Amino acid sequence: MKKRYVSAFLTGVLVLGGCMNENRSSLEVQMYNASGDAIGTATLGEQSDGVGVKVSVTGLKPGLHGIHIHEFAKCEGPDFKTAGNHFNPDGKLHGLMNPEGAHVGDLPNIEADGSGLAEAELVVQGATMKDGKKSLLRDEGTSIIIHENQDDGVSQPGGNAGERIACGVISMKEKNGENPPSDPTETGDQKEKES
Numbered sequence: 001m002k003k004r005y006v007s008a009f010l011t012g013v014l015v016l017g018g019c020m021n022e023n024r025s026s027l028e029v030q031m032y033n034a035s036g037d038a039i040g041t042a043t044l045g046e047q048s049d050g051v052g053v054k055v056s057v058t059g060l061k062p063g064l065h066g067i068h069i070h071e072f073a074k075c076e077g078p079d080f081k082t083a084g085n086h087f088n089p090d091g092k093l094h095g096l097m098n099p100e101g102a103h104v105g106d107l108p109n110i111e112a113d114g115s116g117l118a119e120a121e122l123v124v125q126g127a128t129m130k131d132g133k134k135s136l137l138r139d140e141g142t143s144i145i146i147h148e149n150q151d152d153g154v155s156q157p158g159g160n161a162g163e164r165i166a167c168g169v170i171s172m173k174e175k176n177g178e179n180p181p182s183d184p185t186e187t188g189d190q191k192e193k194e195s
């Protein structure tokens with residue numbers, strides 16, 4: 001990476017041995033619906049107990065919606081299956097109310113008001129944006145998905161939350177504006193494994 005910022009330098013000082021941690025303390029993720037329309041943002045911020053996620057999206061059906069971190073940094077509509085399963089580096093079961101849970105990527109439901117606006121502040125408990133097994137930016141990154149229905153907090157594998165209705169890519173490449181979502185023309189080590 002060529003860009004260096006003062007803030008990145010200061011962050012780097014605090015992270016011992018982090019050669020890849022440059023400028024990894026916050027990230028604004030663009031959220032897209034199944035039609036590819038931008039519907040809002042999820043703003044990530046490194047904090048002591050995990051990664052804070054400030055969600056602000058519009059156009060949702062009023063009511064509760066499941067929202068999770070998924071394992072791949074790939075949002076291909078309309079079904080967003082390319083995002084894979086929930087981000088689950090600890091190999092646990094799904095559900096914040098499950099005694100054998102939860103996935104690191106499990107989050108409390110968000111609620112859309114009568115106009116379809118959902119605003120929430122969540123925490124991906126135990127996750128980080130720095131290096132490590134629980135890093136949301138490990139490998140090519142991860143993604144954040146909103147579902148059509150609420151997550152019941154216990155059902156396998158995804159809380160019976162229904163279809164994936166919105167998706168946002170969590171990656172440094174997105175941050176640097178090198179790739180719009182779903183762009184298949186990635187290069188080098190970002191090369192696609194499947195079509």
Ligand SMILES: [Cu+2]
Nearest residue numbers: 067068145158
């Ligand atoms: Cu999900």
